[in-house]
Amino acid sequence: MLKYIGRRLLYMLLSLFLIITATFFLMRAAPGGPFSGEKQLPPEIEKNLNEFYGLDRPWYEQYFDYLISIAQWDFGPSFKYKGQTVNDLINNGFPVSFFLGMEALFIAVGLGILLGIIAALNHNKWQDYGAMVFAVMGISVPSFIMASFLQYVLAIKLGLFPVARWESFMHSVLPALALATTPMAFIARLTRSSMLEVLSNDYIRTAKAKGLSKFQITVRHTIRNALLPVVSYLGPLSAQILTGSFVIEKIFGIPGLGSHFVLSISNRDYTTIMGVTVFYGIILLSAMLLVDIAYGLIDPRIKLAGGKKGE
C-alpha cells in the first residue's frame, strides 16, 4: 500500500511539472500582457514595469525562476491586485470556496444517493419517475439559471434568504443549492443505475432467500457495491467543487477562488494563472489518489498494490 502511494505521489509530481510547463508556455503565447489596457501606458512606464516583474528577461530564466519559486510555494505578486500576492489570493479565496463546496457536496451526495436508492428500490413506479424527472431537470438546467431561479423564488419572492454576498451561513444556502443541483442529479442517476445492476445479482437473491429484511439487504449488500461509480465520480467532482465555480461565485458575489481561474486569464495576470492552476492541479491529483485508495476500502476485490490488475 505504502509503495503504491509512493509511486502515485511520484506520478503526481511528474503530472504537476507537465501542467506547469504547458500553462507557462500557453499563457505566454497568448497576445497581450498584464499591462495592456484601453489607455495605453507610456512606453517608459511599461518598460519599467516589465523590468520590475522580470518580464523582460529571456523566457528560460523566467521559466526556471518560476519552477524554483513554485517549489517553495511562492507564487509571486499578483499583477491585478497591487500589494497582494497570489498566495494571499489563494489563502483568502480557498477557505470560502472550500466551505461552500463542502456544503454543496454534502447536499449533492446525501440527496443524490437517497434519490437514487429510492428510485432503484421502486423501479418503474412513480417514485422512480419522479426522482428521474427531477434528475433530468437538474442535469439539463445550467447552474446559472438555477442560481437566478433560486434567487428569484427563495430570496426575492419568499424573502427566506439574502439574494447574494458572503456574510453568514444563510448567505451560503442558495449558492450551495445552486452548486449542488447538477452533481446531485448526476449522482442520483449513477446510484440508481448501479443499484439496479447490483440488485439483479445472484448474491442479492441469495440474501433474499435467506430471509434478510429489505433494509438489511439494501444497506449491507446493495449500497456498498452500488456506490463504486459514485466514488469514482466524487474525485474530480470534489476537486472541481471545492476550488469554486466561476459562474456561481459571480452570480452570488462570493469572494472565492473560482473567479480567479477565469479572470486571471482575461487579465493576463501571469502569476495568478500559474498559481491557481498549480493549486487546482494539486487538489485534483490528490482527490484522484484518495478515490483510488477509497476503492480498495469499499470493494475488497480491488487490490491497489497488485500491479496491473489493480488498474
Added chain:
Amino acid sequence: MKKRLSLLFSLMLVLSLFLAACGGFNKKEETAGDQAGEDKKADVPQELRVNINTEPFSLHPGLANDSTSGAVLRQTFEGLTVIKDGKPEPAMAESYEVSDDLTTYTFKLRDAKWTNGDPVTAHDFEYAWKWALDPKNQAQYAYQLYYIKNGQAFNEGKAKAEDVGVKALDDKTLQVTLENPTPYFLELTAFYTYFPVNSKIAQKNPDWYKNAGPDYTSNGPFKMVSWEHNNKIVLEKNENYWDADNVKLTKIEMFMVNDPNTELSMFNNGELDWAGSPTGYLPTDALPKLKEEGKLHVQPIAGTYWYKFNTEKPPLNNVNIRKALTYAIDRKAIVENITKGEQIPAMAAVPPTMFPENEKGYFKDNDVEKAKEHLKKGLEELGLKDVKDLPPLTLSFNTNEAHAKIAQAIQDMWKKNLGIEVKLENAEWNVYIDKLHSGDYQIGRMGWLGDFNDPINFLELYRDKEGGNNDTNWEHPKFKQLLIDSQKEADPEKRKQMLKEAEAILMDELPIAPIYFYTNTWVQKENLKGVEVSGLGDVLFKWAYFE
C-alpha cells in the same frame, strides 16, 4: 398509461417553473418602498450600501489606476481641489495663486488632519507626488503627473527627485511648477493621483496601503475601517475631517458583486441603496422597464463610443469613403434599440458635458444621401467603377454582446445604404487591444472616457501618429498645431475656440466615426439625496444623506 401520466406530470412541473419565473417583479418592490416610507424622518439610519463590482487594484492614491479604486479613494481622500457642480473648488487648499505665465501655482493649505490626528501638511503632497513619480514604485498612472516640471524626466530616470517642480515652502504652502501652462490644472488636482499621502506613516511602514488598519490613514470625509479583499469595504465617517459638519452619512458599505442581474436583484430586495453607474452596472435588458416605471436615473457623462478607421489601409485612406461610412450610420436607431440607456447620438468627438453644443454635432445623423455622394466621389478618386470593386473591409470589436449587436446593426446599415459589405471579426479583449495598438485592423471599436473635465482629453489622442492611443495612423499639421497652441492660451474663451477649430478638422477628416456619447444609468433609494455624480462619471458621497 403510467408512462403517459408521468410525462404529463413532468411537463406540468416544467411549465410551472417557467410561469413562476415569468411573474412580475412588482410585489417585493412595493413592500420595500413601504418600509422606506414608514421610517420616521428624524432617525433614518445614515448608512449607505453600494456595489463597486470588483476588488480595487490598489487603495494607494499613487498606485490606483482604475475607476473602482478611484470610487473608494474619492471618499477617503481629498486633493487640493474637489469637483462640485462641474467646477473645481478649493478643498485641502484654502486658496491659491497662479503666476501670469500659468506655470506656477502656490497653494495655501487649510488646517486639516489625517484620520489619526496628524496634521495634513504641504510635505505630504510633495511626498505623495514624488513617490508616484519615482520609477522604483511602478505607478502606472505616474503619467498623470507629467504636467509637473521634470515629472516625466524623473519618472524616466533622467532627472532627480529634487528637480521635480513640487515643493513644500513650509507646512502650509505648496508651490507647484508646471512643465507647460496647463489651463485645467485645478481639475487635475482633484484627481486621485494628486491626492496626498501621510508621509510620516508611509516612510515608517511602506506597506501601509495594503490593508485597513491603524496605518491606513486618509484625509477625506470617510475613513476605511475594514477591507475584506474581494468581498467588501466598509467606510465610516471621519470625525477628524475639516468639513465633518457637512458629512451626514455615518457608514458606507461597498460590496464587490460582479454581476449586473444580481446587483439589480439586491437593490429590489433592499440589500443595496444604489445599483448601476457609476460604481456598478445595470443589465441592459432591464433598462426599458425601469425607465417605464420612472425609476431610472440617467446622466450624460464625458465618454464617447467610436469606431476608428485605420487610415493607412485602403480604401480607408480615402477621406470620402470614411465620410460615406460615417454618415450612413443611423445612431438614433442604435441608442434606442440596442444600448437603451438614453445615450446621445454622437456626431462629434468631444462629449456635450464639455461642449454643450455638441449634442447637435458637425453633421447629420443617418444622412444617407450625403453618404452616397461621398461614396461616389471616393470611388472615383480611387479609380473604381463599382462598390463591389472596393477592397474587402473588416470591422473588429472585442467579444461582448453589446458591441456585437452594434456591429451587426452597422454592418446592415452600410450594406443597405451604401451596398458596402463588411466582415465582422471579434477577439478577446487583450488580443483585440493588441491588434488595435499595432495597427493590425481596418475598422475597430473603441470607447474613450475623460480623466478630467477638459476637451483636450478627447482630442490629444489624435495629435501624434505615434501617440499610444491614436491607433488610426492619422496626423494633421493644423490640428496638431492648434492643440499645442491651446496649451499656452490663458483666455478660456479663446482656448475653447481653438479646441473647437481642432475638433472641426477632426470631424472633417474623420479618422474616427463617433457613434454615441455615454450615459450613466442607475436606480437608487428615492430618499437618498445629495450624491454628487460628476460629468466624468465620478461619484462623491460626501454630501449624501437619507431623508
